[in-house]
Amino acid sequence: xSGPTSFDNSVTRRRRHRLPVRAWHxxxxxxxxxxxxxxxxxxxxHPALYWGSASDFDAPWLEMYAMRAAxxxxxxxxxxxxxxFTTTGVLGYSGDSVRGFPAWATxxxxxxxxxxxxxxxxxxxxxxxxxxxxxxxxxxSGHFRRNFWLDRRDWRGLGQDxxxxxxxxxxxxxxxxxxxxxxxxxxxxxxxxPLMIVTGLCMSPTINAAAxxxxxxxxxxxxxxxIHFITAFSLVLFVIVHVVMVLLSHxxxxxRGMITGHVPRQSKSSDPESPS
Amino acid sequence: xxxxxxxDASLTRRTLLKRTLLGAATLGxxxxxxxxxxxxxxxxxxxxxxxxxxxxxxxxxxxxxxxEYPASMISPVFRPNGTIDPQTALYQGLAANDFADxxxxxxxxxxxxxQLSLETLRSMPSRxxxxxxDCVEGWSAIGQWSGPVLGDILEQAGVHxxxxxxxxxxxxxxxxEHDYYESIDMVEAFHPQTLLAHSLNGxxxxxxxxxxLRLRVERQLGYKMAxxxxxxxxxxxxxxxxxxxxGYWEDRGYTWYAGI
Numbered sequence: 001x002s003g004p005t006s007f008d009n010s011v012t013r014r015r016r017h018r019l020p021v022r023a024w025h026x027x028x029x030x031x032x033x034x035x036x037x038x039x040x041x042x043x044x045x046h047p048a049l050y051w052g053s054a055s056d057f058d059a060p061w062l063e064m065y066a067m068r069a070a071x072x073x074x075x076x077x078x079x080x081x082x083x084x085f086t087t088t089g090v091l092g093y094s095g096d097s098v099r100g101f102p103a104w105a106t107x108x109x110x111x112x113x114x115x116x117x118x119x120x121x122x123x124x125x126x127x128x129x130x131x132x133x134x135x136x137x138x139x140x141s142g143h144f145r146r147n148f149w150l151d152r153r154d155w156r157g158l159g160q161d162x163x164x165x166x167x168x169x170x171x172x173x174x175x176x177x178x179x180x181x182x183x184x185x186x187x188x189x190x191x192x193x194p195l196m197i198v199t200g201l202c203m204s205p206t207i208n209a210a211a212x213x214x215x216x217x218x219x220x221x222x223x224x225x226x227i228h229f230i231t232a233f234s235l236v237l238f239v240i241v242h243v244v245m246v247l248l249s250h251x252x253x254x255x256r257g258m259i260t261g262h263v264p265r266q267s268k269s270s271d272p273e274s275p276s
Numbered sequence: 277x278x279x280x281x282x283x284d285a286s287l288t289r290r291t292l293l294k295r296t297l298l299g300a301a302t303l304g305x306x307x308x309x310x311x312x313x314x315x316x317x318x319x320x321x322x323x324x325x326x327x328x329x330x331x332x333x334x335x336x337x338x339x340x341x342x343x344e345y346p347a348s349m350i351s352p353v354f355r356p357n358g359t360i361d362p363q364t365a366l367y368q369g370l371a372a373n374d375f376a377d378x379x380x381x382x383x384x385x386x387x388x389x390x391q392l393s394l395e396t397l398r399s400m401p402s403r404x405x406x407x408x409x410d411c412v413e414g415w416s417a418i419g420q421w422s423g424p425v426l427g428d429i430l431e432q433a434g435v436h437x438x439x440x441x442x443x444x445x446x447x448x449x450x451x452x453e454h455d456y457y458e459s460i461d462m463v464e465a466f467h468p469q470t471l472l473a474h475s476l477n478g479x480x481x482x483x484x485x486x487x488x489l490r491l492r493v494e495r496q497l498g499y500k501m502a503x504x505x506x507x508x509x510x511x512x513x514x515x516x517x518x519x520x521x522x523g524y525w526e527d528r529g530y531t532w533y534a535g536i
Contacts (some may be wrong), residue, residue, distance in 0.1 A: 045412070046411070053349060053416065104305060108309045113412065115318075117531070118531070119312075121328060122322075122323070125324050204535055205408075207535075208408075209495045210335040210336035210340050
């Protein structure tokens with residue numbers, strides 16, 4: 001056996017994550033940080049999103065802008081469909097300038113579209129190539145089948161798992177991934193990450209010429225841009241939940257496992273991660 | 277027993293972790309700005325442009341066509357961007373006479389240099405296409421463009437085998453000092469949808485959209501599609517033109533290949 005449940009011969013430590021998993025995890029972390037921040041820089045060049053092929057400037061479904069308030073001060077406004085929210089200091093207007101996302105969320109921090117694009121495309125290649133290599137490894141080595149494939153017991157245990165999570169009990173199936181974990185990792189690796197790449201490519205006029213069917217798949221270039229944005233934020237949400245989960249379940253031990261590949265073995269009685 | 281109790285240790289650890297994260301975030305922000313100003317870093321990051329060009333050419337080939345749209349999808353207003361009303365004396369003078377004295381010069385590495393009037397260009401066999409225009413900022417607009425195919429004009433002039441790029445010289449100055457210009461390679465220049473458009477949505481090109489003549493390069497972003505054209509030169513390289521990067525925006529940090 002191998003993967004998270006595997007043991008090595010050492011008495012004091014046990015195997016947790018293999019090298020390709022660890023390498024991809026940390027490469028991905030950096031890629032996603034740079035891609036998010038440079039992506040928001042690109043978004044800021046035109047902080048509005050639309051559905052369809054072209055931009056109907058009168059009807060964005062999401063828009064960030066600035067407006068002078070009655071007292072003369074400037075408000076940042078975020079309009080989501082028919083609703084308008086005052087988001088001064090964060091969205092629409094921050095740091096005395098009119099900008100979608102604030103300086104701390106963009107790369108570079110100041111408005112610099114061409115530089116944001118250069119960062120974005122370099123890390124997009126890194127992200128796509130390392131992702132493709134990892135997917136290949138995970139499929140061929142059996143990593144997915146062993147650790148992420150949901151068997152009948154997993155599907156049956158799903159309800160109980162959701163219950164456990166709602167009660168903030170996270171150790172029920174410790175030692176191997178529980179059903180919810182499997183589902184979220186699978187949907188990130190096989191749905192969200194590929195969707196980022198494909199919707200990103202769908203914004204390229206050259207790729208549109210090479211593969212016009214991609215435009216039909218997403219409902220046009222502006223729809224692809226919207227889906228790219230929404231998926232990016234669903235990944236942000238995933239990372240937040242992921243980090244919270246780690247913090248709630250032996251964060252240093254988990255961090256150690258993802259860095260060194262091994263975690264110290266604890267005594268049987270107190271080991272919350274021993275296979276049950 | 278260790279002099280530190282376990283709770284102290286974890287407290288220190290937690291404080292340390294917090295400080296590390298905070299420090300890393302601040303350093304990260306400042307660091308990324310510093311990196312963006314470092315030539316070696318920018319050169320490394322810019323290497324992706326070559327990958328983009330090679331990979332996209334491989335996927336799209338020379339001839340694949342940009343999607344064309346039905347007339348019902350034409351944008352009610354085709355948003356003009358960049359220069360929308362050129363203030364140069366040259367342009368103002370020619371516009372005053374409705375461009376009757378305007379000529380498009382075709383020169384450089386060609387056998388027969390040409391001087392083409394608007395009338396000549398309008399009477400040439402033309403292509404009409406309804407295509408989507410993608411601005412580097414992120415928005416798109418759909419319009420119907422008509423004009424002669426660039427490849428026909430280049431063939432008429434007779435391209436010298438040493439020519440590798442087509443450079444487009446414009447009459448507008450975005451910064452009030454440097455003429456706008458752009459360049460494309462021969463693959464894009466001889467693409468069947470690459471036009472010198474004199475009409476938008478069946479009307480003569482409005483001033484905001486580049487009157488009297490603009491370039492359409494349908495597989496690239498909007499900044500490649502030079503407006504207010506006055507001349508075309510065929511060159512072996514563009515190092516000696518203005519900033520040497522092959523275009524107004526390229527000289528200011530944008531990539532020369534704008535297929536994505």
